Structure formats: structure tokens, C-alpha cells
Amino acid sequence: MSEINQEVLDAVRMAAKEGQIxxxxxxxxxxxxxxxxxxVGEAADELKIKITSCELGCF
Numbered sequence: 001m002s003e004i005n006q007e008v009l010d011a012v013r014m015a016a017k018e019g020q021i022x023x024x025x026x027x028x029x030x031x032x033x034x035x036x037x038x039x040v041g042e043a044a045d046e047l048k049i050k051i052t053s054c055e056l057g058c059f
Contacts, residue, residue: 004043008033012043023054 011033015025021044030037044051 004039004046005033005035008035008039009043009047012040012049013047016044016047016049019048020050020052022052026051 030040
């Protein structure tokens with residue numbers, strides 16, 4: 001696993017509601033921070049946040 005920027009971790013934590021974040025929200029975080037969706041997925045894993053409603057099969 002790569003080193004995840006603290007700002008990305010914070011953004012995922014803030015976007016998560018009840019321990020979950022939608023795929024759409026996760027992709028928006030990735031776009032906003034100019035990182036690969038995989039990085040946001042790793043951040044969610046690290047924070048024990050589940051990604052739901054995936055449209056792309058990435059998460």
C-alpha cells in the first residue's frame with residue numbers, strides 16, 4: 001500500500017456517512033485531489049470505510 005496524503009484521508013473521512021461512502025463521492029474525492037481512484041479506495045480501507053453503489057467495479 002502506498003503512502004496516502006493526509007488531506008485525502010481527511011476528505012474521505014468527511015465524505016463518509018455512517019462508515020460508508022458512495023462510489024460517486026469516492027470518485028469526486030479522487031478528482032478533487034488529482035489522485036487515482038485506487039488511492040481513495042486505499043484510504044477508505046485504511047479508515048475502515050466501505051465504498052457502496054459502485055458503478056465502475058473499481059471498489
